Amino acid sequence: MNALAASLTAFMMLAGAAGKKMMPPSPSAPKPAPAELAAPQPQPRDTLAIRTIQLDPLKKAVHKLRLVPGVATTIQLPEPWKETPICGECVFADAEYKGQLFRLDLVESTQTMTLKNARLPGGDAPPEAFITNLDITLAGGATVTFFVELTPFPEQADTRVEITLPEDAKATKRQTAFDREMAQVFEVKLAEKANEAIMKAALHGTKCKDFSGGPRRSEQMVVRLGQLCKNGRLLWITFEVENRDREDLVLSTPSLSGANGVTSTSHFIERESLLFNERTRAIVAAELVDPSIPPSTYTLEVVEDGGKSRTVSIGDITF
Secondary structure, eight states: OHHHHHHHHHHHHHHHHHHHHHSOOOOOOOOOOOOOOOOOOOOOGGGOOOEEEEOOTTOOOEEEEEEOTTOOEEEEOSSOBSSOOEETTEEETTSOOOSOSEEEEEEGGGTEEEEEESSOOOSSSOGGGOEEEEEEEBTTSOEEEEEEEEOSOGGGSOSEEEEEOOGGGSHHHHHHHHHHHHHHHHHHHHHHHHHHHHHHHHTTOOEEEEOOSOOEEETTEEEEEEEEEEOSSEEEEEEEEEEOSSSOEEBOOOEEEETTSOBOOEEEESOSEEOTTOEEEEEEEEEOSSTTOOOOOEEEEEEBOSTTOOEEEEEEEOO
């Protein structure tokens, strides 16, 4: 019995071991695949950035301009061009085509120009032969130069280029500065001519007569004479105006006339608008065509502009 039991035990152990070897391995769960990096997507054409070039009028530079065959490149300028741009291998707009590689169209109304290939690359003109220069001079004097070439990659092409300038470099600003400079020169020249005229008139001597009589008035507008003077060029009279009215007084152009036909040609009033009790000084003059015109009797008229339309007339003014 003991031998039989031992044999059964040994058989069961061998059967168990064999069973384990014969059983197929249980399928294991698949390992997760490593995450793959997403491939970069090409940038959509409608989101390509506009290329901007800031010009420095004090520096010269050559900018590379890439064109893709069949697509026009627009160049936006900050101001008009001073003269027709120079393009070595360009046919301009609808001019006669003579085998040029590029076509350039100018639009003055929008200060833009478009550049594109005039023909497609081929056996007699490979892509690398499509090169040229484009030189532009702006109205303010700044210049921009492009080296133009073709590219087969649309994402590398310059479809729109905007040129910018500092404000003080633009033609309008430069012209304004020029106008100010010329205005200053004119003022200096005008002052020189005025002084020259005064000195010429002084050669003939100046005679003046003071007036010490009472004032003349019209409804609270009071006029007092100062001096009547004459030299070889001008006859003039100075006077003072006072407003004694509660209402404001606004003066119009005064006049001086003489029995000899002399009439005033210019005047100056320090203040044309007077409040209550305010005063102003003024002068009115007549140019003497002939310095030998003898003295005469003159009349001064001081007129209010609007308001009560008052007028003060002082006659029988003589030397």
